[in-house]
Amino acid sequence: MRKLALTAALLGSALAASPALAQAGRLIAADPMVETPAGTQAWKIRYLTTDDRGRAREVTGVVVAPREAVPARPRPVLAWTHGTWGTAEKCGPSLSPNFFAKTPAIEAVSRGYVVVAPDYIGLGNPGPHPYLVGTATARSVLDAVRAAQAIPAAAAGRRFAVWGESQGGHAALWTGQLAGVEGAGLELVGVAAGAPPTDLAANFRKASDPNAKAFLTALATDSWSSYYGVPLQIGARRTPGIIRRMAANCVVVDSGPKLGTLLGILALRQDLKRTDLGTLPPWSSFVRANSTSPVSRVPVLFAQTQGDPLVAPAVTRAFARRMCANRVRVGWIDLPGKDHATTAKQSAAATLAWIDDRFAGRPAPNQCGRF
CATH class of the missing domain: 1.10.260 (434 Repressor (Amino-terminal Domain))
Structure with a gap:
């Protein structure tokens, strides 16, 4: 823990001196999307972030909000971190005509949330894409949440949760990991991760x-x-x-x-x-550098099918138990079957209910010792 705190302090000091960091989270463009699900409005966005070496990068994504009058108070934000769509520039989810159909978090808009869905660095924007590179991806998520606040009609607030699946589960955990160090101006209430790669060495071995x-x-x-x-x-x-x-x-x-x-x-x-x-x-x-940390300042929810063929359930379970050992309040959703790519879809109702409770300030259930 002492080593982790020292690393975070040094990282924060280095970033404070970075000119690129001062621009991170700045919205460059928000282009309204014409065809959106009923009751929603959406924008394709471009914004600035920094990679894990402090270099400025322009990133793309989508912001979706209720099609209603701007409320008196800012709306809660749900950052959706997508699973693997590929690693080439053309594979950005925001470029796909299937974006809305393939984004389970869109359901949250009907609950009053603003959904912020970054493409990550190098997808939908010039690469290379840092696949499963934790710091670069987490920064692109945090800065997408910041950029969404600059869209007046979205009315996005500073309080947010993050939910992701597969590659996006890894991104969600890393976002939670960095939020305490680099989340200035934001308030993270919870992290939900479906079938997330965690201990990457074990994940590669045990698929x-x-x-x-x-x-x-x-x-x-x-x-x-x-x-x-x-x-x-x-x-x-x-x-x-x-x-x-x-x-x-x-x-x-x-x-x-x-x-x-x-x-x-x-x-x-x-x-x-x-x-x-x-x-x-x-x-x-x-x-080693991109495996996730079992430390979290906020509650964490995991979802996993019992026979996931890509992200071995035993690896996820072992990681979640390490979080428990670090006194993190951990929730666990055990799903039937052997599928990987529909983990978020299968667990959406339970996950969104858990996220609702985090924004409401209810105590997070702790299932440590029961999975």
């Missing part, structure tokens, strides 16, 4: 679906190679080319992989069957 594991490895190593500036040297001679081709495509949610992608995955399974990113330099350093 039960070898196809999903190979695809995750391809996205991570391609992203980290570009973002951290290291050669993509892994597997066999053909492996980097296969990885780059796969990473150039977006994930098609609720659809099976194309034949070319499937053949690439099968080849990667063969090439990477003895590869452990948790022990193989330089990838192991990125794995």
